[in-house]
Amino acid sequence: MATQKTLHCPICRKDVALDDPNVPFCSDRCRVIDLGKWASGEYKITSPILDPDVLADLDNAQLRKLNEDTDDDD
Template sequence: MSNKALHCPTCKKTVTADNPDFPFCSDRCRIIDLGKWASGDYKITSPIHDPDLLEDLVREQNRSSET
């Protein structure tokens, strides 16, 4: 079985699946990536297709705007 090489999402260094920090090249890059998620630098932009979730979001928005 060959190890496929990918690029670290943070620094773009080549990393293989046998690396303990995979898909990152190091713990440092993993923490940088986590910090970007926590600070809101990354956003998921795909539309929401779950009707129940959409209803819940609309209800929550309506509650927020009433206060």
């Protein structure tokens, strides 16, 4: 007999089978609660971006934005 692998729902901690359509949540209710926490700012990603390519892209985007803003002022 094979045991079914499970996770714990991040909201209510109930067991959730990996083949459940709501994985990693146990229900749509817990999925919506989690979404609300992201939307309200309760969850935050706090680790800095260390990938040099991503940092370069961010710098380039900021420079383009500054150039656009300066062009709009003219």
